[in-house]
Amino acid sequence: MKTVIITGAGSGIGRETAKLFARKDHRVVVADIDEAGAEATVEQIKADGGEAIAYRLDVRHEHEWEQFARWIGAEFGSADVLVNNAGIMDLGGFVDTTVAQWQRLVDIDLMSVIYGSRAFARQMIDAGVRGHIVNISSGAAFLPSELEPAYGVAKAAVLMATQSLRVELRPHGIGVTAICPGVIRTNLLAHGERNGLSAEEQEKWRAQADAAQTGLAYAGPDKVARVIERSVRNNWAVVPVNPEAWFIYGLIRLSPTLARVVPSVLSFDRAEKLLAVGKPLLDRLSKGKVTA
Template sequence: MRTAMVTGAGAGIGRETARLLAEGGYRVVVADINETAAQTVADEITAVGGHAYACLLDVASEAQWDKVAEWVHGEFGPAHVLVNNAGIMDTGGFVETSAAQWQRTVDIDLMSVIYGSRVFARQMIDAGIEGHIVNLSSGAAFFPARYIPAYAAAKAAVLMASQALRVELRPKGIGVTAICPGAIRTELLAHGTRAGLDAAEQEAWRTQLGKVQSLAFATPDKVARVVERSIRRNPAVVPVNPEAWIGYGLFRLSPGLVRAVGSVGSFDLADRLLPRIQPLLNRITK
């Protein structure tokens, strides 16, 4: 039986990806920093006849990656698929975002991909497995917006790292795909922080953004289907949703236009608009 490792699999895109891969016959390692959530997903999979195992993993820790990879190899043999899905999205301007917040974003959104890809690619190479690595980048990788510079920078690095890894692993028969979703109905924004706010303001901001993101047309299962298809077909880059495809095309054709569009949005604008649309959000999300 082939083994698939999915990070951030306790909720959202990771959860749906783990479930879909299990339906396709994979033994799935459900990895998450929230061990209870990981176990819940693993139980959901096994309850319908699938094979899944919960795993505690802080993706920002290289030592934990090494430990988990050793455990996976010891229990099941070398993994055939790695899906680097775990991530965070903090908001804040480039200057107002602290160095610590930048580092946190880089550690979780970028370095986790590097840690995981290195250790599991080595397993595949040593075992001669023609496996696949899927890295979740973002439509933000080609959209330099004023309010998510740290997230966009980290995801752009994930996109380039994936391409470099793809070039290196191609002679080994190992595929690498970067997935770039647009707006997806997850709790990514609700779990993030905004630079410069106190605790009460932070909670209010999360609640508002959570309601906004809940209005996204696409659901996590759409991205999961793209991930599963990418494992079979091995494309290099796959934007998800019309806005991601448009951004991908425009950034290649006219970077200046994309920068102009990205300069329109701001926190001042959001702070003015959110109170006005709050009654509508409450009715829609009720």
Template sequence: MKTVIVTGAGAGIGRETAKLFARGGDRVIIADIDLTAAEDAAIEIIADGGLAVAHKLDVSSEEQWERFGAWVLDEFGPPDVLVNNAGVMDLGGFLEMGAEQWQRTIDIDLMSVIYGSLVFAKQMIDAGVRGHIVNISSVAAFFPSKLGPAYGVAKAAVLMATQSLRVELAQYGIGVTAIAPGAIRTDLIAHGNRAGLTSEAEQDWSAKASAVQGLAFAGPDKVARVIHRSVRRNWAIVPVNPEAWAMFYLFRLSPDLVRIGLGILSFERAEALLARFAPLIDRLVTSK
């Protein structure tokens, strides 16, 4: 039986990933800043015959990662798999987002990956565990965007950090994978902030954008299956959806074409489309 740590596992991709590993007979440690959600996920897994433990963790805190790492080592020994999944998606133009919002995105989306990898890669090395680290990047890592530059910057950094770590840990038999989902039915947008709007307008924007994300073809279970296969096969970079694969190859083929094409995107156009198709979106959401 292996020990698998999944961050942000109270919901969405993290929760489905934890459930999938547990069904395979692994012990899963569900880490989430929302302890109630983590406990609910653990209860669901245990009820299904699996092994799971919930633990509260603010992934943006290096100190909490150190304490969490010490607890895991004391209770279960070094882990076999770490899935750095926790993240947020704050939206807003480069100049709209203040330094505080930029820092929040970097701390949660990037530094959490750094902190977690430092703590548990060292444990794996010291114990001779031929483990695996999975970091959740994004299709946003492959293209520049006016809608969420902070998110794209953080996820591009996660992609490069993952590859650097993969090169370094290969000598110890530890695999490292970057996963790049595309549009997935999660609450990522709902839990993020939109810069440049009043509180009321931000709530309205978030509700509409979240409704659109809820219509995405792929669910978090699809990403979970890709993560599970990546651990078994030690893949390096894995886009998930067709649009993620398309952007992955298109940006490598012609970065200029991607920049020109995405340059037409703007919040004004996005808001106009949301307003135009609001009745259809409402009907689709209601019918689900």
């Protein structure tokens, strides 16, 4: 039985990944700042006959990662698999995003990956474990965009950090993978922010963004979980998931110039007009996918 750590496992991709690894007879440590969500994931795993433990972790803080690694070492000797999944997605122009908002997103989406990878890579090396580290990047890592510059910057850095770590850990027999999902049916945007809006406008935007993400998403978090599990078994390097992520990945490799031109067409004004026009259809799509 291997010890598998998954951050942000109180919901979405993290929860489905935790459930899948537990069904593969692995011990899963469900790490999340949302203790109620983490416990709910554990309850679902145990109800299915699996083994899981909840652990409260604020991924923004290096000292919490160090404490977490020490606890894992004392309890289980070493982690075998680490999935750095915790993240947020805020939208807003480069200039509209304040320094504090940039810092928050970088702390959660990028620095948490660095803290976790460093702490558990050291643990795996010291224990002689031929383990695996999975970092969740994004299709946004391939594509510059006015809509999500801070998120794209952080996820592009995750992608490069993952590839650098893969080179460094190869001699130790430790695999490293970057997963780039695309648009998935999760609550990512519902928990995010649209920078530059008032509190009242923010709530209205979240509802619209959540409906758009649910309605437009090609797949659910269970698909990403399956890709993560296969990536660990096969030691894949960079893995787009949805068709749009594969398209963008291919486009940036084929023509970086074209990949910069295409997203420049979609501004916030155009995006919001499209959302307003398509709202009835998106509402129907999102309700159908939630109840399916």
